Amino acid sequence: xxxxxxxxxxxITLSATGAVGAKHRSGVLAVxxxxxxxxxxxxxxxxxxxSRVMGLVTDGSGGALPGVTVTVQSGSRAxxxxxxxxxxxxxxxxxxxxxxxxxxxxxxxxxxxxxNVRLAAGQTVVLDQQLPLASxxxxxxxxxxxxxxxxxxxxxxxxxxxxxxxxxxxxxxxxSVCGPRQATDFSQAIGKIVSHIxxxxxxxxxxxxxxxxxVGENAGxxxxxxxxxxxxxQIGDRLVAKRLATFAEQTAGLIQIxxxxxxxxxxxxVYICGELYAGDTVEPYIAQPAFYAVADxxxxxxxxxxxxxGEHGATAAANGQLMVIDHGIMQGVQxxxxxxxxxRLQVDGVPVPVGDGVIVSVRADSATLRIERATDAVxxxxxxxxxx
Numbered sequence: 001x002x003x004x005x006x007x008x009x010x011x012i013t014l015s016a017t018g019a020v021g022a023k024h025r026s027g028v029l030a031v032x033x034x035x036x037x038x039x040x041x042x043x044x045x046x047x048x049x050x051s052r053v054m055g056l057v058t059d060g061s062g063g064a065l066p067g068v069t070v071t072v073q074s075g076s077r078a079x080x081x082x083x084x085x086x087x088x089x090x091x092x093x094x095x096x097x098x099x100x101x102x103x104x105x106x107x108x109x110x111x112x113x114x115x116n117v118r119l120a121a122g123q124t125v126v127l128d129q130q131l132p133l134a135s136x137x138x139x140x141x142x143x144x145x146x147x148x149x150x151x152x153x154x155x156x157x158x159x160x161x162x163x164x165x166x167x168x169x170x171x172x173x174x175x176s177v178c179g180p181r182q183a184t185d186f187s188q189a190i191g192k193i194v195s196h197i198x199x200x201x202x203x204x205x206x207x208x209x210x211x212x213x214x215v216g217e218n219a220g221x222x223x224x225x226x227x228x229x230x231x232x233x234q235i236g237d238r239l240v241a242k243r244l245a246t247f248a249e250q251t252a253g254l255i256q257i258x259x260x261x262x263x264x265x266x267x268x269x270v271y272i273c274g275e276l277y278a279g280d281t282v283e284p285y286i287a288q289p290a291f292y293a294v295a296d297x298x299x300x301x302x303x304x305x306x307x308x309x310g311e312h313g314a315t316a317a318a319n320g321q322l323m324v325i326d327h328g329i330m331q332g333v334q335x336x337x338x339x340x341x342x343x344r345l346q347v348d349g350v351p352v353p354v355g356d357g358v359i360v361s362v363r364a365d366s367a368t369l370r371i372e373r374a375t376d377a378v379x380x381x382x383x384x385x386x387x388x
Contacts, residue, residue, distance in 0.1 A: 050094035051119035053127055054358075056320075056370070057088045057104055060132040061207065062178055062273055064088030064320060068106040068131065074098045087320030089372065097121045104129045124296055126336045126358065163210075164258035166268045167224050170287075177254050177285075178273035179322040180311050182366035183232060183247040189281035191215035193229065196278070197266060205276040209269050211255065213282055216263040225257045227267070227282040233313040235380075248309040248324060252276045254285060274312075299340040299385035301351050305331070307341075307382045308366070316377045320370065325384050328365045335362050338387040339369060341378055351385070354378060 057068045070090045073079035077096070084090045097120055103113045109131035119125055196202040197210040205211055215221045229252040236246045253272035257265045269276065305327035310317045317323050327333050337359045342351040355374035359367050371378055 049097065049121045051097050051121065051123050051125065052092050052094055053100075053102060053117070053119070053125045054089070054091040055127040055129065057084050057090065057129050057131065059109070060130060062130075062271070065106060065109070065131060068104055068109075071103045071105070072100050073103075074100045089320065095119055102127060104131060106131060108134055110134050122296070124338070164266065164268065166256040166258060166270045169226065169254065169256070169270055177228060177271055178251050179361065179368045180248055180250050180309055180324050181361070181363060181368055182308060182324050182326065183249045184363075187281070188283045189230070190219065190227075190283055192281045193276065193278050194264070203278050205269060205278070207269050207272050210258075211267050211269065211276075213255075213257075213265050213267055214263070215257075215282065216265055217260045218262050221257055221260050221265045223257055223260060226270075226285040227255050227257070228285040229253050229255060229276055229280045229282055231277075231280050235309045235313055248313065250274075250312050252280055255282065296338060297387035299353075300388050301340075301342070301385045303331075304342075304383040304385055305333075305367075307378065307380050307384060309380060315380045317371055317374075318377060319372070319374055322360070322368055322370055323378065323380075325367050325369060326365070327384075327386070328363045328367050330364055332388075333359055333362050333367045333386060335359055340385045340387070341371070341374070342383050342385060344383070351383070354382065 053070075053072060057065045057070070059065050064084075064087045066084050066086045066088060068084040068088070068090070069081055070084065070092065071079050071081045072092050072095060074096075075098075077098075080093055080095065082090050082092050098118075100117045100119060101113060101115045102117055103111065105111045110133070112129055112131055114127060114129070117125065117127070191214045193205070194212040194214050196205055197212050213227075215227075230249045231252055232247050232249050234245050235248045238245075251273055253274075253276055254270050255267040256270050257267050259266040305325040308324050308326050309315075310323045311321060314321075325333075339357050339359065340353050341355040341357065342353045344351070346352065354376045355371055355378055357369045357371045357373075360370050361368045369384070
């Protein structure tokens with residue numbers, strides 16, 4: 001809960017003099033002090049029984065969508081609307097607890113609505129959403145004499161086998177795909193991308209492409225199985241010996257197996273975060289739900305985490321970008337938890353914040369945060385105070 005301070009300036013002019021004037025001034029000051037003691041606590045808990053909703057809205061490829069109208073409505077109450085900013089983020093005003101319908105609308109994109117969203121007192125509900133492009137329809141009316149009925153069709157002729165189709169993936173579960181993460185001491189990869197099937201000489205792979213991976217039925221591959229594609233990169237001192245180097249991983253996208261053989265399988269690219277290359281590793285995909293809620297709290301500067309890397313090994317980041325910290329589930333970090341980013345510079349013993357954000361995915365000993373607001377570039381090595 002945020003502390004809200006009220007500063008009231010009152011100017012009182014007393015013209016009485018002598019003992020009577022002093023007594024009169026003392027009485028007036030006592031009345032003023034009593035009024036202040038009654039007024040100041042009123043707003044301290046004004047928002048303890050309120051709720052709000054925040055999140056990130058993206059298009060079908062994962063790109064941020066500014067200008068989306070987010071409308072929150074409950075029963076006969078007047079609806080509340082906000083518009084996403086330049087990086088696709090939104091934050092509603094404070095709302096009364098209850099059950100709401102939340103609608104996401106942008107011209108040219110499909111409208112999405114989340115119903116029966118429960119807002120409890122003192123909670124911030126984090127709700128990410130993806131809006132696919134709206135399908136285009138066109139009607140053409142032609143007036144002409146009715147043609148003669150066509151001859152009965154002959155047997156279908158299929159010159160090429162049909163292209164395999166991927167099973168739909170719940171878009172709400174794709175919220176945890178993209179972003180960097182801290183590498184583990186052991187590899188979780190079960191194989192790698194070998195090549196593009198239609199063009200084996202092509203190294204760059206894009207959405208919808210058919211690819212060959214070196215994981216087959218003998219290794220437990222199954223049709224319909226989703227795999228996440230990752231790429232390792234070195235962080236920290238680039239001049240140290242390789243055996244002493246530290247690494248992180250960047251998620252490139254999601255693929256789905258559509259056909260299997262003994263030693264290899266065919267897969268389709270169903271979701272992409274940036275670019276995929278032959279040689280990128282694949283591992284089983286464990287989705288994290290997009291909907292979560294964590295109550296507000298105060299930053300714990302005495303138990304800070306440290307930022308270890310940014311996206312693709314970047315050492316600096318800004319609003320809307322992702323970075324990795326060295327605390328995770330073992331340190332009590334939760335998905336949706338708020339945080340404050342700060343440095344060791346201090347004023348009167350209090351750390352100076354440079355931004356704030358939210359945890360979007362967690363592992364045992366690391367977590368990925370999204371920067372919500374920054375007053376300066378957020379750097380590798382900056383500290384993070386979790387809100388508890």
